[in-house]
Amino acid sequence: MEPHISPTIEYGVYYPQDAQCQPMLAAAQMIRAVKQRGGKFIQGENVIAINSKNGQVTGLTTNKNAYASPIVLNATGTWAGDIAKLAGSYLPIAPRRGFILVTVPAPELIFHKVYDADYVANIASGEADLQSSAVVEGTASGTILIGASRERVGFKSEFEIPILRQLARQAISVFPILKEVQLLRAYRGFRPYAPDHLPVIGEDGNISGLWHAAGHEGAGIVLAPATAELITAEILGKTPFMDPTPFSPKRFMNQDPSAGVHVAS
Ligand SMILES: Cc1cc2nc3c(=O)[nH]c(=O)nc-3n(C[C@H](O)[C@H](O)[C@H](O)COP(=O)(O)OP(=O)(O)OC[C@H]3O[C@@H](n4cnc5c(N)ncnc54)[C@H](O)[C@@H]3O)c2cc1C
Structure with missing residues (x-):
């Protein structure tokens, strides 16, 4: 299987279902698929504000435009905590x-x-x-x-x-x-990185209409399809294919460091 492996290695485990994907090609393909289905792909804009009224999202503002929407999905990976903060919420990513x-x-x-x-x-x-x-x-x-x-x-x-x-x-x-x-x-x-090593998938605990799909650490590529399926079902109010509770952003409510609870730096 691996003719060049060191002879000092005596044992191993083989995963026959293991697969590979080139993430840049996958991302390019996703953008093409969104456009083919009538979606719009906007790039080169930085989100600088999440707008809300009475605890409900009303849209977002970038450095170039403002967009109105009752739903905002925060999929900004390592920066997801910054977006949560813009909305007045908290994620320890x-x-x-x-x-x-x-x-x-x-x-x-x-x-x-x-x-x-x-x-x-x-x-x-x-x-x-x-x-x-x-x-x-x-x-x-x-x-x-x-x-x-x-x-x-x-x-x-x-x-x-x-x-x-x-x-x-x-x-x-x-x-x-x-x-x-x-x-x-x-x-x-x-x-x-999320301190409990689980991704953050679900609706924000403080602002309704703000959804998060982030914090996948070193498995964000492999977990992308399952994450998309889970968050889509949740947003549409359908039954998800698995229990989403362990991934809920609500698990971090009341953990803001300013309240004196230690979280990842
Ligand atoms: C060395 C290394 C090896 C890895 N190996 C693997 C692996 O083998 N398998 C695997 O599954 N995963 C791997 N990963 C992890 C994987 O890369 C991440 O989990 C994944 O990229 C996270 O995807 P994401 O879409 O959540 O975030 P990202 O891919 O980081 O995308 C977030 C996007 O949000 C944008 N953004 C941030 N802030 C704003 C803002 N204010 N306004 C507008 N846009 C904003 C960013 O520019 C970025 O484009 C690896 C990571 C590293 C560093």
Whole structure:
């Protein structure tokens, strides 16, 4: 299955249903689908106010326009807490920084997403300090993606060479052949982290008509279809395919730090 895996690795678990998706292509396809169905895609505008009257959303204002609507869906990922704040509400979503290394195309080397068992523990951890474990993934274009680091350092954007080195070292310990493969680039992003590790999907507890679909941390791509299905059913008042209660934004009501309760920084 993975001919180049280190002989020191004796056991593994295989997930036959595992799949891959290129998020940029998926996003472009979604925009096309919205337009084909008569929807409008507006870009280059920053939401600067959520408008409401008597606790009910009436629309939003951007730096360029104002839009009237009884429903606003906040799907701004890591920035969802800022939008909630604009509405006078509260969501404790914080950035969880991660770096990824990308190699030059090297097909026929890595055939699956292969990760160290520590990866699962790192995802579930509430620690703010750096955590990293080997995640090595061959892609359809031949490049190999190497991760994964997690740390809560706000929106600190600098590239940290020691972290990149650590990722490379860990990957080589799983696939020694990677020592021979050149790196093409590295990138970093900020995962939208909720302190209880669950996404925030549902109507705001303070402002009716304001809905949230955010806070998916490192699984926002894979969880996008299920999130869309759940929030659509909830907004339309239909029976959702699963119980949405654990994801409700209402779980954070009365947790505003200004009220003295500790939340993620
Ligand atoms: C290193 C790394 C590896 C990852 N690997 C995976 C993986 O393997 N699988 C997976 O499923 N997920 C992965 N993720 C997580 C995934 O990228 C996120 O969970 C996902 O992108 C969140 O999607 P979203 O639509 O909620 O938010 P985003 O994709 O962040 O989109 C939010 C949008 O809102 C916009 N916005 C913010 N504020 C405003 C405003 N005031 N006005 C207008 N627009 C605004 C932003 O510009 C942005 O375009 C990874 C993340 C990182 C950083």
